[in-house]
Amino acid sequence: MYRSLKSVFSLSELALSTRKVGVSLLVGSAFLSGISHAELGYPEKEELKFGFIKLTDMAPLAIAYENGYFEDEGLYVSIEAQANWKVLLDRVIDGQLDGAHMLAGQPIGATIGYGTKADIITAFSMDLNGNGITVSNDIWAKMKKHIPNGADGKPVHPISASSLKPVVDELKAEGKPFKMGMVFPVSTHNYELRYWLAAGGIHPGYYAPAKGDTSGQIDADALLSVTPPPQMPATMEAGTIHGYCVGEPWNQQAVFKGIGVPVITDYEIWKNNPEKVFGVSKSWAEKYPNTHIRVVKAMIRAAKWLDENNNANRPEAVKILAKSQYVGADYDVIANSMTGTFEYEKGDKREIPDFNVFFRYNATYPYYSDAIWYLTQMRRWGQIAEPKSDEWFMETAKKVYRPDIYAQAAQSLIEEGLMDASEFPNFDTEDGFKPATSDFIDGVTYDGKRPNDYLKSFKIGLKGDDQI
Known part of the structure; x- marks a missing residue:
């Protein structure tokens, strides 16, 4: 922790000094080699607090913190477990939290006014399945x-x-x-x-x-x-x-x-x-655009680390998640699913390498079609009480899911040489809709359009x- 604090505060002091004298001393420093300050700009807010619920799919937050990816972006982040999903959402809305690991339906539900009404957006999908x-x-x-x-x-x-x-x-x-x-x-x-x-x-x-x-x-x-x-x-x-x-x-x-x-x-x-997302208030995103992009950058790197080399880093990730400040469950319990297997009836353990996906299959990209699926289920079960047009579904998805912010974060990572363009959707042609799929237990085809x-x-x- 001492190393983490020292690194962050050193960065903050350097950044402040640089802004005061108006020269780009940081660009050439060994500490920040490769960071594209000119393109992206400094974080408007450096000290951040993020919330999460004790589940293994909060992993991108934990890994971005533990591996120093937030630090690389000039961010001093603290991560705090929350009592339940309502408390977590309320604390993002009132500003006690800068952002949080959220249920994918939470930003959508808040935006349409189901339960708590608030403008919440997401530019990062945290995982698939799980x-x-x-x-x-x-x-x-x-x-x-x-x-x-x-x-x-x-x-x-x-x-x-x-x-x-x-x-x-x-x-x-x-x-x-x-x-x-x-x-x-x-x-x-x-x-x-x-x-x-x-x-x-x-x-x-x-x-x-x-x-x-x-x-x-x-x-x-x-x-x-x-x-x-x-x-x-x-x-x-x-x-x-x-x-x-x-x-x-x-x-x-x-x-x-x-x-x-x-x-x-x-x-x-x-x-x-799609399962969880990283959510922030719309007003927060508008006030701190560079900070938001940098947060997304750090979590993209964390997601890649979690999946790379055929899940080779998962045992290390399980050790981290088992800590009391994160999930706090026994190593063996977390590893039973995080390392590519899943146990059903006692002794019936089966290979499910994609039970937890954090980066493969463009898992981190915020697809409009994912948001629309959640809206269809809200309508199906009466949370959306009245019929809505297809256009309404699209307009609502675009209010909440922000692939434009994600693309800026990805492009910055590509320019820095930290990731390759082939690891992301083609941002010139991507329309935000996954192809129609029948990969459901009942074989029904879903077309987000x-x-x-x-x-x-x-x-x-x-x-x-x-x-x-």
Whole structure:
């Protein structure tokens, strides 16, 4: 820590001196060789505080800090765990935090006024995949009867929620509700869990904010409610919920504790789905544009480090994340998923090299089509109460996702020789939309340019002029 503070304050003093005398002493210094000050400009704010929730996908923040990438940009950063997603968002809005590791739906939900209304933007996608759905041992024992086994005697994956439906129906016939936890109403976890349940014929319920009903349980076969990620295993063990959808390491924790079984990963629900983003307030980004670009630069480098050489750095990353100030879970629990494997039923460990992706497949780029997918799910489940035009979806995505800022950060890294243009999308031709894909558990095709047609393809969910 002494080295970190000394380096940062030395940089600040040098930068201040340079600005006062108006000469570019720093450009030629050995400490800052390769940094393109003339092109990008100095950070307007050097001391920054970022927030995160204790999940492995906060890794780009931890690595950017530990590897000195923030320092390279002239930034003195402190990173602070937050109690829950609402507290985290509120602290970004009121300025206690300069930015944060956020659920991809949080900047979108805030911008459209679902829950807290605020203008939040993102110029950096933190990862792909990384979540799982876990059920209690009792539910798993009942589900297994409806799941085919492979030649090795192990359950065939991916496991459809259709194997859960008879269990839910049985509980309903006994007058008992089936309950599952997810981390936040606008979380990827909520939408992935709903997607999986609905694809298997289980209705996850509607929201009706215009009527004051934000429970999300209208017409539900499965009652979903919010539980903070680190509390998921204990809440399930206590019998309060029958299962949950959460990021790592809290699915693997259930395996290690022997209290539940992860039945499916989000990679199997939607291959290479966007998960977390780095969010800042729009006003902060406008006040500190150079600082923002430099933050994105540092995290791009961190994401590359996490994935490079076929995940060779992951064991070192796990050691860092296991520290109490970051995720604070046991090394073996975090490594179970971060190093390219995932354990389902105890002893059923399978290779999933892309369970956590931080840089491959342009994972860090903020695609408009990702934002629009989240908006479709908000509409599907009633968080967006009224029908919206395809143009509205596009306009809203552009308010929140900022590939223009990302491109400036990437270009600066390319000019400095730290990264190659081939590692990024072609910014001259990129339109912000991934190709249409059918890589979902139900095979439905998603085309971000046609959101209303996409909504019409689902049997369960609001579409067209539907309203609750």
